[in-house]
Amino acid sequence: MLFDPIKIAGLQIKNRIVRSATYEKRADEDGFVTEELLSFYEALAKGGTGLIVTGFAMVHHSGRVLPKMMSIHSDRYMDGFRALADRVHKAGGKLAVQVAHGGRQSPPVFLGGESPIAPSAVPDPSSGVTPREMTNDEIWQVVEAFGEAARRARDAGCDGVQIHAAHGYLASGFLSPHTNRRDDYWGGDEERRYHFVEEVIEAMLDKAGSGFPILIKMNCDDLLPGGLTPEQSARIAVRLQADGIAAIEISGGMREAPIKTIRPGILKPEQEAYFRQAGALFKKHVSVPVILTGGMRSRAVMESVLAANEADMIGLSRPLIREPNLPELMLNGKEKADCISCNKCANFLKYEKVECLELQDKG
Numbered sequence: 188m189l190f191d192p193i194k195i196a197g198l199q200i201k202n203r204i205v206r207s208a209t210y211e212k213r214a215d216e217d218g219f220v221t222e223e224l225l226s227f228y229e230a231l232a233k234g235g236t237g238l239i240v241t242g243f244a245m246v247h248h249s250g251r252v253l254p255k256m257m258s259i260h261s262d263r264y265m266d267g268f269r270a271l272a273d274r275v276h277k278a279g280g281k282l283a284v285q286v287a288h289g290g291r292q293s294p295p296v297f298l299g300g301e302s303p304i305a306p307s308a309v310p311d312p313s314s315g316v317t318p319r320e321m322t323n324d325e326i327w328q329v330v331e332a333f334g335e336a337a338r339r340a341r342d343a344g345c346d347g348v349q350i351h352a353a354h355g356y357l358a359s360g361f362l363s364p365h366t367n368r369r370d371d372y373w374g375g376d377e378e379r380r381y382h383f384v385e386e387v388i389e390a391m392l393d394k395a396g397s398g399f400p401i402l403i404k405m406n407c408d409d410l411l412p413g414g415l416t417p418e419q420s421a422r423i424a425v426r427l428q429a430d431g432i433a434a435i436e437i438s439g440g441m442r443e444a445p446i447k448t449i450r451p452g453i454l455k456p457e458q459e460a461y462f463r464q465a466g467a468l469f470k471k472h473v474s475v476p477v478i479l480t481g482g483m484r485s486r487a488v489m490e491s492v493l494a495a496n497e498a499d500m501i502g503l504s505r506p507l508i509r510e511p512n513l514p515e516l517m518l519n520g521k522e523k524a525d526c527i528s529c530n531k532c533a534n535f536l537k538y539e540k541v542e543c544l545e546l547q548d549k550g
């Protein structure tokens with residue numbers, strides 16, 4: 188099943204493999220697409236991945252998360268995305284841009300010393316930073332920025348956008364009862380906590396049109412006390428589908444959570460697919476394609492997830508850092524990714540770019 192084609196809205200994808208958004212650290216200092224990024228994405232597309240989701244691209248200057256992340260916050264960035272889409276298309280792939288705002292998890296050092304902004308001023312124990320509560324005007328500005336980002340991606344020839352509403356970044360922060368303590372249009376109960384994402388989708392539909400696929404990556408579980416639970420997330424998924432989302436990618440956790448999004452030590456099949464239960468739950472609630480991400484390493488587990496109807500597509504991050512041509516290799520009989528989930532590649536700040544450092548250490 189892994190190599191069966193599938194459609195996301197009207198978008199034809201040649202197989203079920205999704206490159207889950209992965210920060211590359213290959214844009215320039217201002218977030219522009221570089222030649223290095225172009226060849227990096229070309230290699231991924233040539234390696235057989237059906238749908239490539241870019242690393243997170245910043246929609247607004249108040250949402251920068253990391254150095255050399257891509258940006259899509261002004262029209263000046265469109266030429267870069269045009270070149271990126273072109274390279275990926277020529278190599279036989281499809282490209283969705285992950286659009287993001289870091290919210291509470293944007294470090295002050297990348298915001299010119301300013302405090303990060305978030306739905307509520309809930310301290311982040313992982314960084315020691317307390318964000319500033321956003322004003323109503325600021326929230327509308329960021330909603331508008333997401334809409335503009337979708338328009339830019341469409342006009343640059345990309346195949347879709349993915350709203351980053353996972354891992355504790357801004358949109359995830361609005362959905363989570365742990366980080367959203369507001370009592371106004373934007374928070375107070377489950378329905379109002381959903382308004383931010385709902386308005387973002389509406390702004391995107393308005394600016395980019397209903398024919399342009401809007402995907403979302405969301406937490407099925409915040410993995411911390413008082414956070415989003417799988418049952419709440421499944422209800423959100425139903426709303427997302429009704430509002431026009433074309434595919435839902437499932438992930439979980441936020442920076443301060445004790446159980447990690449990027450889980451280390453995935454060495455046995457039973458450790459793989461660590462959100463598959465949520466996949467099964469989501470599949471009972473929605474009919475749009477569900478992409479399951481987190482710890483998939485062996486072809487047998489990927490096939491079993493698809494066969495058990497726990498997902499329609501398989502999201503891979505670390506395995507494709509190590510082997511950008513893993514889909515081709517699997518198509519030709521490879522059973523298991525070489526990635527050993529050591530997480531050296533996730534030590535972003537220490538190294539010049541995101542790559543498989545384990546492979547380098549092995550020489």
Ligand SMILES: Cc1cc2nc3c(=O)[nH]c(=O)nc-3n(C[C@H](O)[C@H](O)[C@H](O)COP(=O)(O)O)c2cc1C
Pocket residue numbers: 207208209210211241242243285351353354404438448449450480481482483502503504505506532533541
């Ligand atoms: C180096 C690195 C960068 C990542 N950057 C992003 C990102 O930009 N956006 C995102 O949603 N997730 C990001 N992730 C999380 C992955 O997309 C994925 O959810 C997680 O690594 C689990 O999948 P895996 O077991 O296939 O690696 C990143 C992960 C790694 C290792």
Ligand code: SF4
Pocket residue numbers: 505506508509525526527528529530531532533542543544545546
């Ligand atoms: S450094 Fe290499 S082996 Fe380790 S998690 Fe990253 S991709 Fe996998």
